[in-house]
Amino acid sequence: GENVEQHPSTLSVQEGDSAVIKCTYSDSASNYFPWYKQELGKRPQLIIDIRSNVGEKKDQRIAVTLNKTAKHFSLHITETQPEDSAVYFCAASRSGGYNKLIFGAGTRLAVHP
């Protein structure tokens, strides 16, 4: 079945360093790839997404890259800050019809001052 693998499961960085989280997906028809951030005790919220017609998208300190040939996509956070500490989830979906999100298992990011 459809599957999304996410690595690493935990990531610890020093404030100001960069963080990279990687995901691979199994369904070659997937063409929408969102990233959600879940702070402790809060609901997941979308932080950035990418569609298969682009290879990279940036929004201030965060960026996502997509390699459709290899079926993987990554989240890059630069100049990390303590408020970036959270669990990050990647997901993949087809568009149209009964599309639905398949989530990765999550990465717990800790940014130490």
Place this chain on the structure above:
Amino acid sequence: DADVTQTPRNRITKTGKRIMLECSQTKGHDRMYWYRQDPGLGLRLIYYSFDVKDINKGEISDGYSVSRQAQAKFSLSLESAIPNQTALYFCATSDTSGGFYNEQFFGPGTRLTVL
């Protein structure tokens, strides 16, 4: 602000009991979803509904049922709760504007404990 709400926020119940989790939204979205979150397993889809007359099973629907009472309301039932259904449950919504897959908005979650 338009929002997604869930009731109850916390519930402790006993094995074998029937329990219902409710989700309401004021976003005017047509699509609604129920997810379960377990540590290390991410968010897994239980059921989803694309309109009032449309209900679909997700990847882990066994032991659960749903009802879409209105466009704004989507409830999840555990007919006979068991301990391994202890988890954090999220409702989410999305719309179909733009003709492409759109952002899902999550409710605050319901923490369910089955003893």
